[in-house]
Amino acid sequence: MSTVLEQIEQQIAKLSNKAVKKNTGNIRTVADGVAKIDGLSDVMYNEMVQFPGGAIGIALNLEADEVGCVILGDISQLKEGDEVTTTGKLLSVPVGKELLGRTVDALGNPVDGKGPIESKESYPVEKIAPGIIVRKSVSQPLFTGIMAIDSMIPIGRGQRELIIGDRGTGKTTITIDTIINQAKINKVGLASGDAKFRPVYSIYVAVGQKNSNIVRTISALEAAGALEFTIIVAAPAADNPANQYLAPYSGAAMGEWFMENGMDALIVYDDLSKHAVAYRQISLILKRPSGREAYPGDVFYLHSRLLERAARLDGKGSLTALPIIETLAGDVSAYIPTNVISITDGQIFLETDLFNQGIRPAVSVGLSVSRVGSSAQIKATKQVGGKLKGELAQFRELAAFAQFGSDLDAKTKAQLERGGRIVELFKQPAFSPLPIEVQVSILFAMQKGFFDPIDIKKIVDAASSLKSFFTTRKDALLTEIRTKAALDKDLEAKLQAACEEWKSSFAA
């Protein structure tokens, strides 16, 4: 009893004697979410400052006689002359597994009505990206579950792969498919009890999107059972530009926690075009000099410092980034798209024409590339799909020429037939990613000509039938492909036999 009282007395004594130093300033002007402040002589760049009424701001412009701050939160109560104090802290967000399954704002506050988040740690929002020494080359695959991507444009853990295309071409769908696929793989892997299995946790950052779209995304993830492995960082269109500017960095901080603690994470930035627009707005209000398309001079650095934080660390985990860029009328040579293309390790280009032709996902094979290449592919995929990209490219070229004449030699006709079948085979409905072992089985059947006798219009049905044949009747074979990750002679023979069995049942 007396110990408790002593503790309280000590606390009182500490409170009574300690003088707390604060550095203060006064608001000179407030406009469009940005405050100009007199004073704050001790403020650091990117430091959090406290406004009256609980709003916080970030010091972004340190000038000779004033400080420019973006305000996060309600600015309606702020007025000229209000006192602002420094906090001595850089902007930080809560991190950790406690955030999984939750939707948070750019500051890490829950916005899903599921109660407070009991996070034990926080990470600074802005952090210098890992250097050269600590990095490791990208060599472990990250399966998207989309056959066209996993077989031709493989993505590795720690890679930055841009997803670029016009509006309504399925950019977000690809990323949601990828998140769903990670959740499926995690469930299988964790259930297997394999000690070496490394789950991939996902972070989806929604910047400048409609709230209804964010809700739709959350519902899709929830329906697929992927939300429990996912953190949603939402900075919708209705949020102020400061929150939209910060959200990707907050998401990156959350992803870095997984990476630093020996886990793998995937982060989706949806999308960086809107992020650049939010930053342009802030920069113009802060009266920073504007350059091309009125973007500030450091708009490249805005994205490079964000995307450089994705890495595979030696002896630790990885953070894979899938940034999204929306183009206008397919113009990939605009300012922001070219910037992000040059920063990332490849891009998946989605074409409106392909989408409208019913080829979904509308991946343009010619313009899409993964600079990590086949080092991020398992051997089995290389064995069955190594030549696919070349075959498809040849098909597109031949198809263009074939439009001008009908007299084609047998070889050209065969190439066109095969190309048409590959295109059909790669059609995949939204939110139904395929496990890599099923992809290998389907591509094996393609490689061995099992789809050749089938009418081209029935290829999608045939692929679907083959998929259900393997998943319902050849589970042991699929498990063997998954665990071996390469096709030896024995496995090839088993696959051949299984395909023969399917062929007879499908024809019947």
Place this chain on the structure above:
Amino acid sequence: MAAQAKIAQQFARQLFTLSVVDGAVSAERVAGVLDYVEKHRPANPVLLLKAYYRLVATELAKGEALVEHAGSIDDGTLAAIAAAMSRKYGRPVVATAKPNAALLAGLRVHVGDDIYEASLAGQLAALASSV
């Protein structure tokens, strides 16, 4: 308007630099500046003088420790505060007392844009924000 304000700001800064002698604002120089502005009427005199005022006020505040207190405070304490602040900032600081019953107990010292909070009201506010 923004460009005019910027020019006025730059001019005010030049006038302020002229007003400082040996690291302190000189009353004589300030009077000289005011006299110059009245006689020569530069562009946007109001903007210029407002900017000049802000610079001078900020500088003067750095040399003054405004000691807000609840209850009484003796000259010895004020002198001790002035000496401590002069030592800390490396420039002469004069302490001025200002009663403030809202502090409940203790002191609050303002030097420039720094505040040293040692009042009960301040601690209660900190406690309230941490709960």
